[in-house]
Amino acid sequence: MLKVKVYADRMSQPSRAVLIFCKVNGIEFDEIKVEISKRQQLSPEFADINPFKKLPAIVDGRFKLFESHAILIYLASAFPGIPDHWYPADLSRRARVHSVLDWHHLNLRHGAAPFVLHTVLAPVLGLPLNPQAAAEAEKILISSLSKLENIWLKGNGRYLLGGLRPSIADLSLVCEIMQLELLDEKDQERILGPHKKVQQWIESTRDATRPHFDEVHKVLYKVKEIIRAKKSNQGDGVMQSRTKTPLASKM
Amino acid sequence: MLKVKVYADRMSQPSRAVIIFCKVNGIEFDEIKVEISKRQHLSPEFADINPFKKLPAIVDGRFKLFESHAILIYLASAFPGIPDHWYPADLSRRARVHSVLDWHHLNLRHGAAPFVLHTVLAPVFGLPLNPQAAAAAEKILISSLSKLENIWLKGSGRYLLGGLQPSIADLSLVCEIMQLELVDEKDRERILGPHKKVQQWIESTRNATRPHFDEVHKVLYKVKEIIRAKQSNQGDGVMQSRTKAPLASKM
Numbered sequence: 094m095l096k097v098k099v100y101a102d103r104m105s106q107p108s109r110a111v112l113i114f115c116k117v118n119g120i121e122f123d124e125i126k127v128e129i130s131k132r133q134q135l136s137p138e139f140a141d142i143n144p145f146k147k148l149p150a151i152v153d154g155r156f157k158l159f160e161s162h163a164i165l166i167y168l169a170s171a172f173p174g175i176p177d178h179w180y181p182a183d184l185s186r187r188a189r190v191h192s193v194l195d196w197h198h199l200n201l202r203h204g205a206a207p208f209v210l211h212t213v214l215a216p217v218l219g220l221p222l223n224p225q226a227a228a229e230a231e232k233i234l235i236s237s238l239s240k241l242e243n244i245w246l247k248g249n250g251r252y253l254l255g256g257l258r259p260s261i262a263d264l265s266l267v268c269e270i271m272q273l274e275l276l277d278e279k280d281q282e283r284i285l286g287p288h289k290k291v292q293q294w295i296e297s298t299r300d301a302t303r304p305h306f307d308e309v310h311k312v313l314y315k316v317k318e319i320i321r322a323k324k325s326n327q328g329d330g331v332m333q334s335r336t337k338t339p340l341a342s343k344m
Numbered sequence: 345m346l347k348v349k350v351y352a353d354r355m356s357q358p359s360r361a362v363i364i365f366c367k368v369n370g371i372e373f374d375e376i377k378v379e380i381s382k383r384q385h386l387s388p389e390f391a392d393i394n395p396f397k398k399l400p401a402i403v404d405g406r407f408k409l410f411e412s413h414a415i416l417i418y419l420a421s422a423f424p425g426i427p428d429h430w431y432p433a434d435l436s437r438r439a440r441v442h443s444v445l446d447w448h449h450l451n452l453r454h455g456a457a458p459f460v461l462h463t464v465l466a467p468v469f470g471l472p473l474n475p476q477a478a479a480a481a482e483k484i485l486i487s488s489l490s491k492l493e494n495i496w497l498k499g500s501g502r503y504l505l506g507g508l509q510p511s512i513a514d515l516s517l518v519c520e521i522m523q524l525e526l527v528d529e530k531d532r533e534r535i536l537g538p539h540k541k542v543q544q545w546i547e548s549t550r551n552a553t554r555p556h557f558d559e560v561h562k563v564l565y566k567v568k569e570i571i572r573a574k575q576s577n578q579g580d581g582v583m584q585s586r587t588k589a590p591l592a593s594k595m
Contacts, residue, residue: 144495145447145491156436158436158439158443159443160442160447161446162442162446163440163443163445166439166442167435167436167438167439167442170435170438184421184422185404185407185418187421188407188409188418189409189414191411191413191414191417191418192409192410194446195411195412195413195414195445195449196396196411198446198449199449199450199453199454202450244395244396
């Protein structure tokens, strides 16, 4: 049986969501690493997979697909035996999942990704830091976290939309927030600290997808060390703890 | 039978897509006008419908939903007799529709809407124009139109993804581009002129949804006149043609 090919970089938040979803649900796949830091997504070979040159992308037989939400929906629908809570068959529950997934692009994604990039990650990719872009992105990020805390996480359940179990929306958005792990302790505390429900929700989602969640996020911690090493070498004078413990509960 | 309530402002591009979809497919609905220019979307009553205070939103019985793509998918799925081409049952065709809908948020929408707002529309809402934001948005808009021309509209069909008939993605994206009708002739020609396939695609979509497309877009032409009147009163010295002709084929 032809396995699905998943073109991914584990540094890419939406790539991680797709990988974790496959592993949790026993979907057999080949992970084909495309390294953004080496500009591999810009190769002509990859453009043949995704002309927009972005990750993740999948190939299922002759069918090529990109955009992580479209991929998650396709996998949840096309593979047998996937528990309903990931992508409910009920039309109104499903519609609500769509509404979070839609909201995400211009809110959490649009805040979190540029904020981390322009605050700490750019040098790893050989790009300059951009404090102005970081400041604008931070506003959007904080506003989005606030909306998650007060609107999307309202209700009895531990998950978005009052869900008792995670959907693909939970997985997508939590993987996005995990990128904040690259920031220093102080920034993480400042930004995430006020949002208790969000923190619990991250833990719940991580719990529901263990051990794959932590395994797929390992690279993030490695890159975090690289970032800290660079800062130390630049003599910023702050002692960095080089612990290898998994995600602190404060996150 | 309880009709669907559609909360909309026809000046809002995604509102138009939902209204046109309902009309074309004979979905009975009550259109409840929420005027953005009068800040009605910020009222406590509307916050009860959509806590994010955005348009469009629908109420179907006790079910409330916002985000236009989620709404279009819900309507296409929940109502009987809707032709398959709007939202195909086939999983891979459906996935491709999702991928355009996803791409839209941070591309065409993210370029077109701020460009029009910061170039001509802001005064109608009592906001100042912002040339810097307009310039930034224009880059994204032109890049998006180029991608539509060269990637999304590749293939034999007249519609996105090589489609022979329109999907909800065609309707959503074309309604977004129609907002460019508000900018002056010169800017429109500069921005849209190079993209022949895009122009044909707009015409095809308009044709496939007549007469509703033109009827729903009427308000746009009224606001266009208001903008031009303001510009004339400010003595900018340029003669504006006050024609009431429907959408020129150049658009």
